[in-house]
Amino acid sequence: MxxxxxxxxxxxxxxxWKTRVDKIxxxxxxxxxGSVVAQLLKDHENYAExxxxxxxxxxxxxxxxxxxxxxxxxxxxxxxFRETADTIAKVGFKIFLNITPTVxxxxxxxxxxxxxxxDNPLAEFVELPEDAxxxxxxxxxxxxxxxxxxxMVQMQVEVTFVSDVLRGDDVTELRVKLVKYLxxxxxxxxx
Amino acid sequence: xSSNSYFVIVGTRDNPLYEAEFGPASRGDGGxxxxxxxxxxxxxxxxxxxxxxxxxxxxxxxxxxxxxxDKFNEWFISAYVTASGTxxxxxxxxxxxxxxxxxxxxxxxxYIKTLLNPxxxxxxxxxxxxLDTKIRALARKWL
Numbered sequence: 001m002x003x004x005x006x007x008x009x010x011x012x013x014x015x016x017w018k019t020r021v022d023k024i025x026x027x028x029x030x031x032x033x034g035s036v037v038a039q040l041l042k043d044h045e046n047y048a049e050x051x052x053x054x055x056x057x058x059x060x061x062x063x064x065x066x067x068x069x070x071x072x073x074x075x076x077x078x079x080x081f082r083e084t085a086d087t088i089a090k091v092g093f094k095i096f097l098n099i100t101p102t103v104x105x106x107x108x109x110x111x112x113x114x115x116x117x118x119d120n121p122l123a124e125f126v127e128l129p130e131d132a133x134x135x136x137x138x139x140x141x142x143x144x145x146x147x148x149x150x151x152m153v154q155m156q157v158e159v160t161f162v163s164d165v166l167r168g169d170d171v172t173e174l175r176v177k178l179v180k181y182l183x184x185x186x187x188x189x190x191x
Numbered sequence: 192x193s194s195n196s197y198f199v200i201v202g203t204r205d206n207p208l209y210e211a212e213f214g215p216a217s218r219g220d221g222g223x224x225x226x227x228x229x230x231x232x233x234x235x236x237x238x239x240x241x242x243x244x245x246x247x248x249x250x251x252x253x254x255x256x257x258x259x260x261d262k263f264n265e266w267f268i269s270a271y272v273t274a275s276g277t278x279x280x281x282x283x284x285x286x287x288x289x290x291x292x293x294x295x296x297x298x299x300x301x302y303i304k305t306l307l308n309p310x311x312x313x314x315x316x317x318x319x320x321x322l323d324t325k326i327r328a329l330a331r332k333w334l
Contacts, residue, residue, distance in 0.1 A: 033309075125307035
């Protein structure tokens with residue numbers, strides 16, 4: 001029985017979420033992430049530093065998460081960047097956070113796109129303190145996760161937040177920019 | 192002639208976490224400035240005295256709403272105790288059991304949501320302006 005035919009991405013994501021994913025309490029997750037951010041704020045005092053740190057943490061998570069993702073979803077290599085965007089939104093986010101962000105604002109050369117997240121589970125019940133509202137990207141860990149995961153599949157990307165409802169904007173939007181496809185590197189020692 | 196109420200959220204160390212005064216349309220500036228100031232100090236004392244009564248009562252029952260726990264001249268004090276020992280005290284002059292119970296329950300929900308915010312410290316004063324607006328709206332609704 002060959003699994004050559006890939007069912008539509010959205011269906012796959014849903015099925016996997018229902019059957020192959022262990023689940024924990026949403027509040028526990030939100031509180032854990034919240035205390036991570038609160039502790040980082042206490043340790044660093046400088047919001048740019050905290051953003052960078054969250055991104056680094058996310059990167060480490062992403063690098064390992066991609067293996068889990070590929071194992072659970074079994075999606076084939078994406079044909080182009082648009083397919084990548086679709087897979088991230090419909091399968092990736094669905095499996096790990098049970099949300100389906102919308103892919104939008106694809107650039108003319110298909111190298112950039114936006115992910116619009118409504119209902120960010122990381123930020124439930126969160127209210128930013130006054131002075132943080134201008135500089136802190138609360139869910140910055142997501143940027144790092146995407147960057148790390150895509151780097152493991154040979155794509156170098158830059159991910160940044162464009163707007164965040166916690167800051168008073170209308171939507172939470174992530175901008176993903178493809179920098180370049182990484183060449184397969186031959187491990188040192190092989191000829 | 193003051194048909195207003197005074198609401199305090201008291202932490203476990205008897206420290207006020209949030210205070211608010213609700214009254215009829217003429218709140219804040221208006222006639223009786225002096226009376227308001229006097230009452231303000233008095234309010235804190237009255238509630239503080241009532242805390243002892245609340246502490247006694249709360250171990251006797253497993254209900255959260257303690258109804259009217261104390262009386263001072265013409266003021267009644269109603270109390271509501273949360274699971275973590277935080278006390279919601281309401282100083283009022285018109286006994287209005289149902290409205291007050293609903294007010295306490297809604298405020299309790301708001302309080303829980305504020306606690307879930309990772310940026311609030313435990314036993315710290317609750318300064319969020321959104322919380323303030325919401326509690327005032329609830330007061331207008333139920334009191």
